Amino acid sequence: MTETKTIRVIRGRRPKVVVIGGGTGLPVIVKSLREQNADVTAVVTVADDGGSSGVIRNYINVVPPGDIRNVLVALSDLPELEKSVFQYRFDTSDAFFAGHAIGNLIIAALSEMRGGIFQAVQSLSAMMKVDGHVYPASDRPLTLNAEFTDGTTLAGEAEITAAGKHIKRVWVTDSNGEVKPQAVDEVVQAILAADVVVMGPGSLFTSVLPNLMIENLGQAVLQTQAEVIYVVNIMTQKGETERFTDADHVRVLNAHLGANFVDTVLVNIAPVPSHYLDQQKYNEILVPVRPDYAGLRAMGCRVISADFLKLRDHGVFHDGDKVASEILNLAFQVGTMKKRKR
Known part of the structure; x- marks a missing residue:
């Protein structure tokens, strides 16, 4: 079902879409948005400490590059061969490089050369002919912390x-413990200037939440006049x-930022x-997320429900093209009145 609100049409320019997240869902969505002519900015989590990203982070203390690598490829105009080289992961028999993606090593090297991940990614974006913007959520590696419902706490995404x-709740800290986590100004300004801000799937x-827990990034999401969209996961996660x-997903988002800030939910x-x-x-995936339209409406959300399902490789995913189409429909229908912040 679809609920409506007053709209205006944006004409004469590509709609500005900021997508905030990480994991496998982010590159799928940004790739489809780019192909449908959106001006895309991807804000990518930097609190991942698993896999090749985690090993590189532990050795040279850089922001984990894996999610950033995948988004760069999704927005790149390079030929397929060059992109496949960037994505190539060494075989486990190659003891020294085992499991590492070439792109991760390049991002780590550029981070040292440019003095930080943000400038490294901007240089690499130019080299890879990226159509859009790829912004690490922070220029410094962050640690994800969690409190569980039993009262215990843990630090580290992989451990959590x-x-x-x-x-129960999560928050982020600077991995060096030196400063309060902050997003660079370009991230904040992109969110404030967007027509729509998308969270998820992921x-x-x-x-999703590690990005919003960076204080100035979360505040920008609360303050933006953009339509704030949450793409609900298809399946629950162990x-x-x-x-x-x-509705439970949205309640958690609202509780972490202390306001009902999600305008539209894609289900x-x-x-x-x-x-x-x-x-x-896919051992973390459980069962389909149950609908609670009344709960969503009670939090002020417009609900757009449709067939967003894509089945492949015996896994359950979002169809990026269908999700992007709905996002762009909303981008062309931005509210005429200043959005009421709740």
């Missing part, structure tokens, strides 16, 4: 997801969103075929 506990506590409805209504999901390969 491996704990198998239910998360892990609620470990991909240890993060077990038994969550779509998948296409059924997931039983026994399609490979539970061994």
Whole structure:
């Protein structure tokens, strides 16, 4: 179902869309938005400490590059061969480089050369002919912290997801413990100047919220006149969103920023075929997120429900093209009155 509100049409320019998140969902959405002629800015989490990104981070203390690498490729105009080289991951038999993606090593090297991840990514964006902007959420590596419902706490994204506990709240700290985490000014200004700001799809506590917990970034999301959209995950996630409805996801977002700030929610209504999901390969994925339209409306959300489902490789994903189309429909229908902040 779709609820409406007063709109105006943006004419004569590409709509400005800021997408905030991390993980596998972010590059899918930004790639489709780019292909549908949006002016895309991707704000990428820097609190990941797992996989190749985590190993590189531990050795040379740079912002984890994996999510940034994938978004750069998604927005790049380079030929496929060059992009595949950037994405190439060394075989496990190559002891020294085992598991590392070439792009991660390049980003780490440029971070040292340019004195930080932000300028490194801007240089690499030019080299890779990126159509849009890729902004690390912070120029410094951050640590994700979580309090669980049993009162215990943990630090580190990998440790949090491996704990198998239910998360109550998260926050971020500077990995060196020296300064309060801040987003660079370009991130804040992009959010304030956007027509729409999109959060998700992605892990609620470990991909979306780490960005919003950077104080000036979260405040920019509260202050922007843009339409704020949340793309609800199709499936619940073990240890993060077990038994969550779509409204529960939004309640957690609102609680972390202390306001009902989500304007529109995109909800998948296409059924997931039983026994399609490979539970061994996707062992964190549980069951489809249950709808709670009344709960969403009570928080002031417009609901757009449609078939956003894409099935591939025995996994359950969002169809990037369908999600991007809805986002751009909203971008061309920005409210005429100053948005009421709740």
